[in-house]
Amino acid sequence: MQSKETFLLVDCNNFYVSCERLFNPKLEGRPVIVLSNNDGCVVARSQEAKKLGVQMGEPFFQVRERCKAWGVIVYSSNYALYGNLSSRVMEILKTFSPDVEIYSIDEAFLRFDAEMPLEAVASEIRKRVRQWVGIPVSIGIGPTKTLAKAANKIAKSGSSIFDLRSRPVQEEMLHKLVPRDIWGVGRSTAETLQTLGIYTARDFRDAATTLIRRQLGVVGERTQLELQGISCLPLEEATSPQSICRSRSFPHVITDIGIIAEALATHASCVAERLREERCVTSAISVFLEAMRKPSERTRDYFSVAAALPSPTYDTTQLIRAAKQGLERIFRSEMRYKKCGVVALDVAAERDVELDLFTERVDPRRKRLLETMDVVNQGAGKRILTFAATGVGRAWEMRSEKRSPRYMSSWRELAMVMAK
DNA sequence: TCTGGGGTCCTAGGACCC
DNA sequence: TCTGGGGTCCTAGGACCC
Numbered sequence: 001m002q003s004k005e006t007f008l009l010v011d012c013n014n015f016y017v018s019c020e021r022l023f024n025p026k027l028e029g030r031p032v033i034v035l036s037n038n039d040g041c042v043v044a045r046s047q048e049a050k051k052l053g054v055q056m057g058e059p060f061f062q063v064r065e066r067c068k069a070w071g072v073i074v075y076s077s078n079y080a081l082y083g084n085l086s087s088r089v090m091e092i093l094k095t096f097s098p099d100v101e102i103y104s105i106d107e108a109f110l111r112f113d114a115e116m117p118l119e120a121v122a123s124e125i126r127k128r129v130r131q132w133v134g135i136p137v138s139i140g141i142g143p144t145k146t147l148a149k150a151a152n153k154i155a156k157s158g159s160s161i162f163d164l165r166s167r168p169v170q171e172e173m174l175h176k177l178v179p180r181d182i183w184g185v186g187r188s189t190a191e192t193l194q195t196l197g198i199y200t201a202r203d204f205r206d207a208a209t210t211l212i213r214r215q216l217g218v219v220g221e222r223t224q225l226e227l228q229g230i231s232c233l234p235l236e237e238a239t240s241p242q243s244i245c246r247s248r249s250f251p252h253v254i255t256d257i258g259i260i261a262e263a264l265a266t267h268a269s270c271v272a273e274r275l276r277e278e279r280c281v282t283s284a285i286s287v288f289l290e291a292m293r294k295p296s297e298r299t300r301d302y303f304s305v306a307a308a309l310p311s312p313t314y315d316t317t318q319l320i321r322a323a324k325q326g327l328e329r330i331f332r333s334e335m336r337y338k339k340c341g342v343v344a345l346d347v348a349a350e351r352d353v354e355l356d357l358f359t360e361r362v363d364p365r366r367k368r369l370l371e372t373m374d375v376v377n378q379g380a381g382k383r384i385l386t387f388a389a390t391g392v393g394r395a396w397e398m399r400s401e402k403r404s405p406r407y408m409s410s411w412r413e414l415a416m417v418m419a420k
Numbered sequence: 421t422c423t424g425g426g427g428t429c430c431t432a433g434g435a436c437c438c
Numbered sequence: 439t440c441t442g443g444g445g446t447c448c449t450a451g452g453a454c455c456c
Binding site: 043103104105106107183184185186187188189219 | 434435436437438
Binding site for chain 3: 035036037038039040041043057058059060061062064077104217218219241242243244245246247248249251252339341398399
């Protein structure tokens with residue numbers, strides 16, 4: 001008989017804020033928020049900031065004045081720092097179970113096969129991550145991933161660890177959660193459930209399967225089964241991504257094709273770099289532009305074009321060339337552009353790609369050149385070596401006015417310690 | 421006048437996640 | 439003036455084929 005499996009969901013508390021606090025302990029106990037790229041909207045909030053009513057995803061310009069009045073400390077996002085701390089946390093988690101699925105930058109599922117004293121394991125995980133990296137985490141325990149997620153939600157609001165394995169506890173807690181609290185239930189699904197008279201997570205779990213299947217499709221049905229304790233979402237193996245996208249909004253409207261070409265060349269090189277990092281190749285890219293329709297309106301026009309590459313590749317030059325050709329096909333001089341991006345489609349692991357006699361292999365000399373660039377850029381900081389097409393003016397670059405130093409990835413930005 | 425049935429593949433769009 | 443970015447999966451509908 002297959003042994004019973006249990007899932008732990010480990011989630012870093014207010015992750016980006018916790019990262020900032022690590023290097024600036026004065027932020028402890030104070031309201032802190034972190035903004036998205038371009039300082040556009042709020043993507044992380046400390047407990048204190050949540051209490052003040054700063055909403056997740058709220059546009060920053062709408063809360064700026066309130067933040068000033070309340071003394072909220074504001075940071076631009078610093079992904080170099082968060083990425084680095086994230087991998088340290090994940091390394092620790094891997095020492096507790098061989099079965100770890102890194103679900104996002106700040107959370108991971110761990111699977112345990114046997115019946116184990118998992119509450120003890122969970123508190124050891126919390127202790128070790130706190131001690132070795134300095135980040136506080138919450139942990140949910142459940143017989144399925146969806147229940148572990150729900151347990152984590154409960155853990156967040158108090159005890160830091162919550163076990164949702166026992167049936168009576170499930171009865172009680174699922175009655176307290178609304179469908180929207182459940183992983184996989186978004187706004188639209190929650191509305192549908194409401195019209196069906198389903199108001200709690202427990203109602204959802206106990207509703208007629210045929211009804212759920214008809215109204216919500218296989219996705220909804222799976223979520224329902226998971227709530228019943230029947231595991232349908234296995235731990236995902238780490239696989240190569242299917243697509244890799246890189247895009248940025250401009251800080252202001254841009255109409256100049258030359259500047260957009262530089263931005264796209266930069267995005268194309270980032271995509272290529274990531275492909276090499278993942279040991280992947282792409283056989284087609286898509287280029288897209290977004291333009292403002294009217295100055296006052298939020299609505300955007302979206303233009304995109306896909307282009308096949310001569311052969312599966314991770315070569316920056318080929319991606320830049322294809323991006324440029326794509327741009328020429330969709331660019332209109334009268335449009336007011338606000339964002340652009342490059343997507344690698346059809347991404348596959350390099351070793352899985354069958355090269356026949358006629359497809360061009362990446363030239364070994366070019367391969368060495370690209371590898372060298374990657375090594376230099378990783379060691380000395382990003383963008384030491386770049387392709388000329390990516391430009392030097394960088395008139396399109398985003399606002400990031402309140403970014404903390406890259407303490408862990410840039411020699412120039414190391415923390416300073418005064419010793420007397 | 422009246423126009424089958426079954427299958428595959430691809431794409432766009434929606435929904436959801438962090 | 440100022441509203442992010444990067445993913446996944448599913449579904450419906452069209453094109454195409456026999």
